[in-house]
Amino acid sequence: MENSLKELVYEFSRTAWNEYLPHLSIDCVVFGYNVANMKILLVQLKDQENWSLPGGYIRKEEDINQAAKRILTDRTGAHDIYLQQFSVFANANRSQDFFEEYEDGLWNKQRFISLGFYALADYEKVNPVVDIFSSNCDWIDINELPNMMMDHKLIFDQALLNLRRELNYKPIGYNLLPEEFTMPELQRLYEIILGKKLNRGNFYRKMIGYDILDKMDEPRMEGKAHKAPNLYRFNIQKYNIALQDGLKEGW
Amino acid sequence: MENSLKELVYEFSRTAWNEYLPHLSIDCVVFGYNVANMKILLVQLKDQENWSLPGGYIRKEEDINQAAKRILTDRTGAHDIYLQQFSVFANANRSQDFFEEYEDGLWNKQRFISLGFYALADYEKVNPVVDIFSSNCDWIDINELPNMMMDHKLIFDQALLNLRRELNYKPIGYNLLPEEFTMPELQRLYEIILGKKLNRGNFYRKMIGYDILDKMDEPRMEGKAHKAPNLYRFNIQKYNIALQDGLKEGW
Numbered sequence: 001m002e003n004s005l006k007e008l009v010y011e012f013s014r015t016a017w018n019e020y021l022p023h024l025s026i027d028c029v030v031f032g033y034n035v036a037n038m039k040i041l042l043v044q045l046k047d048q049e050n051w052s053l054p055g056g057y058i059r060k061e062e063d064i065n066q067a068a069k070r071i072l073t074d075r076t077g078a079h080d081i082y083l084q085q086f087s088v089f090a091n092a093n094r095s096q097d098f099f100e101e102y103e104d105g106l107w108n109k110q111r112f113i114s115l116g117f118y119a120l121a122d123y124e125k126v127n128p129v130v131d132i133f134s135s136n137c138d139w140i141d142i143n144e145l146p147n148m149m150m151d152h153k154l155i156f157d158q159a160l161l162n163l164r165r166e167l168n169y170k171p172i173g174y175n176l177l178p179e180e181f182t183m184p185e186l187q188r189l190y191e192i193i194l195g196k197k198l199n200r201g202n203f204y205r206k207m208i209g210y211d212i213l214d215k216m217d218e219p220r221m222e223g224k225a226h227k228a229p230n231l232y233r234f235n236i237q238k239y240n241i242a243l244q245d246g247l248k249e250g251w
Numbered sequence: 252m253e254n255s256l257k258e259l260v261y262e263f264s265r266t267a268w269n270e271y272l273p274h275l276s277i278d279c280v281v282f283g284y285n286v287a288n289m290k291i292l293l294v295q296l297k298d299q300e301n302w303s304l305p306g307g308y309i310r311k312e313e314d315i316n317q318a319a320k321r322i323l324t325d326r327t328g329a330h331d332i333y334l335q336q337f338s339v340f341a342n343a344n345r346s347q348d349f350f351e352e353y354e355d356g357l358w359n360k361q362r363f364i365s366l367g368f369y370a371l372a373d374y375e376k377v378n379p380v381v382d383i384f385s386s387n388c389d390w391i392d393i394n395e396l397p398n399m400m401m402d403h404k405l406i407f408d409q410a411l412l413n414l415r416r417e418l419n420y421k422p423i424g425y426n427l428l429p430e431e432f433t434m435p436e437l438q439r440l441y442e443i444i445l446g447k448k449l450n451r452g453n454f455y456r457k458m459i460g461y462d463i464l465d466k467m468d469e470p471r472m473e474g475k476a477h478k479a480p481n482l483y484r485f486n487i488q489k490y491n492i493a494l495q496d497g498l499k500e501g502w
Contacts, residue, residue, distance in 0.1 A: 023272050024364060064341040064364065085339055088366055090315040113275060113315065115339055165420065 005046040006102070008133055013107035020057035025112040026068050027055040027089070027152065029159035030081070032123025032139050033176040036185075038192045039123050040156065041075065042146070044136035050149040053156070054137070055114070068117045075129050075137065082120040082175040086162040087155075089114040094151050118159040120175040163193055169243050174234045180216060182229040183207065212239040256297040257353070259384055264358035271308035276363040277319050278306040278340070278403065280410035281332070283374025283390050284427040287436075289443045290374050291407065292326065293397070295387035301400040304407070305388070306365070319368045326380050326388065333371040333426040337413040338406075340365040345402050369410040371426040414444055420494050425485045431467060433480040434458065463490040 003011075030041035042051040056071040058064055068083050090113040099109040128137035140146065145156070166172060167190065176189055187203045207213060214235045219228035254262075281292035293302040307322040309315055319334050341364040350360040379388035391397065396407070417423060418441065427440060438454045458464060465486045470479035 021274050021362070021364070023275060058364075060362070061343055063343055064339065088315065088336055088339060090366075092312055092314055111272070111311070113272070113309075115341075165416070169416065 002046075003132075005048065005133060008046070009102070009108055010106065012133075016057065016107035019059060020107075021060055022107075023111055023113055024058050025055055025114045026058065026064070026071055026117060027053045027114045027155050028068060028072060028075075028083075028117045028119055029053060029156050030072065030076070030119040030121060030126075031159075031163065031176070032121050032126065033189060033192075034122055034124045036188045036192070037123075038142050039139040040142055040145075041123075041126075041128060042136075042138060042140050042148070043075075043134045044138075045133055045149075046135050048149065050147045051136075051140075051145075051152075052149045053152045064115055068115075068119075072119055074131070076121070076126045077129065078121065078126050081126075082171070083117055084119075084162075084166075084170065085115055085117050087116045087158050089116055089151055089155055091151065098150055114155070116155050116159060118163060120172065122176070122178070160193075164195075167193060171234075171236075171239060171243060174236065174239060180220075180231045180233050182220060182231060184229070186232070210242055212242050253297075254383075256299070256384060259297070260353070260359055261357065263384075267308065267358035270310060271358075272311055273358075274362055274364055275309050276306055276365045277309065277315070277322055277368060278304045278365045278406050279319060279323060279326075279334075279368045279370055280304060280407050281323065281327070281370040281372060281377075282393075282410075282414065282427070283372050283377060284440060284443075285373055285375045287439045287443070288374075289393050290390040291393055291396075292374075292377075292379060293387075293389060293391050293399075294326075294385045295389075296384055296400075297386050299400065301398045302387075302391075302396075302403075303400045304403045315366060319366075319370075323370055325382070327372070327377045328380065329372065329377050332377075333422070334368055335370070335413075335417075335421065336366055336368050338367045338409050340367055340402055340406055342402065349401055365406070367406050367410060369414060371423065373427070373429070411444075415446075418444060422485075422487075422490060422494060425487065425490060428485075431471075431482045431484050433471065433482060435480070437483070461493055463493050 028041075032039045032041065041054055043054050044051050054071060054075045056067065058067040064085065065083065068085070072081055072083065073079055092111060095112060099106065102109050123139045128139065130137045142160070145153070148156070163172060172193070173186060173189060177186065183204055186207065187198055187200065190203070191198055212235055213232040216231040216233065219230050221228055279292075283290045283292065292305055294305050295302050305322060305326045307318070309318040315336065316334065319336070323332055323334065324330055343362060345365075346363055350357065353360050374390045379390065381388045393411070396404070399407070414423060423444070424437060424440060428437065434455055437458065438449055438451065441454070442449055463486055464483040467482040467484065470481050472479055
């Protein structure tokens with residue numbers, strides 16, 4: 001018979017005290033984008049209705065970025081996902097209710113200060129891994145999020161807010177779009193992150209004005225040739241230079 | 252005779268294990284502004300050449316913001332300083348060299364992941380407190396920073412970068428300027444934070460365009476009456492509404 005979540009947690013706790021830094025956890029908001037849909041990776045722990053962000057702990061000698069990478073690789077098999085630490089979630093009783101029925105002294109029941117990371121991926125290229133603690137691990141559209149445990153919805157909200165602000169000085173577009181894309185595809189990504197419609201002419205003018213895109217010689221071949229949309233790709237050198245100052249810094 | 256830093260640290264260590272969360276520290280970059288000078292609060296520990304950021308630890312039941320406030324109040328006597336957590340400094344061996352000569356098992360010698368906070372204050376209103384561990388605590392101009400211990404210069408650099416980015420969506424100006432100020436004074440603050448000269452006409456136009464300032468009826472009375480500069484003050488209601496979207500979000 002399968003073990004319950006409770007049994008698994010008690011077993012994990014026995015070795016965790018030696019292996020990980022106490023009081024510190026990592027929660028990851030993994031944004032996945034593909035053809036005009038933005039999703040995040042969510043986990044449903046065994047015996048739980050609410051979903052949670054993929055997360056884990058930091059080994060005693062491990063850098064926090066290494067730890068976040070390891071956690072994501074375990075969940076996705078992917079090794080080259082863009083990762084960014086963005087905030088700290090530290091309410092003294094943020095996990096108190098969840099572990100109320102567990103015994104004191106359990107690793108998971110101590111006070112955890114969680115380092116929030118966000119990650120950027122193409123969800124078509126990532127296969128969620130259901131581990132022994134969970135019954136589900138899935139990409140879920142950010143407009144259809146289920147109930148989430150503890151403060152995980154707050155962590156998601158903060159991550160999205162950060163993504164919005166960082167559109168101007170982090171390579172967000174570069175990490176979410178395929179190598180070549182059309183201008184409407186780029187605009188759609190911005191609209192989804194910003195949560196609002198943008199004017200097509202303004203968007204085109206600004207993007208061209210930043211001088212960070214290379215226009216491909218060949219348009220995308222689909223349907224009628226005279227309607228084939230132009231393809232662009234980021235000029236990563238120019239993009240990185242522009243990002244240093246912030247794409248919109250008008251001062 | 253006065254105790255050495257080493258003796259004081261060993262004494263502190265005995266009770267610290269019971270009082271604070273292990274592995275977690277707080278470092279504060281306290282920006283102080285007054286009449287066109289930007290300084291930060293720095294501490295010189297006893298027997299040390301290098302300076303350090305004011306910092307401390309988190310009590311076992313304490314919220315991280317409470318902890319940062321307590322640390323700043325101890326250092327400054329001030330209770331209402333604007334505080335913002337901005338990044339995490341977690342290199343596995345960031346404090347290894349500094350504590351090399353100390354014994355293992357010492358509280359201060361464990362691995363610390365530091366939560367960086369920045370704070371905003373008027374340095375004329377804050378009196379630095381020299382505590383038992385330190386020989387100096389002073390406001391030092393950001394253009395004349397001395398050598399700093401461990402990764403504290405990096406923490407300062409990151410804090411300044413954050414301040415620059417957050418000029419657009421955090422009440423930075425409101426927390427650093429006196430209640431009433433002239434447009435050149437506001438421009439000077441922006442120039443110091445951004446680290447570059449700004450065009451006077453553009454700055455004036457943009458600031459008025461944001462519609463976040465109230466112009467006072469009376470200009471500042473100094474020198475010749477016909478040259479008295481206009482005084483402004485932030486309209487905090489309008490300012491907060493504008494900040495929600497980001498002052499410069501042009502999309």
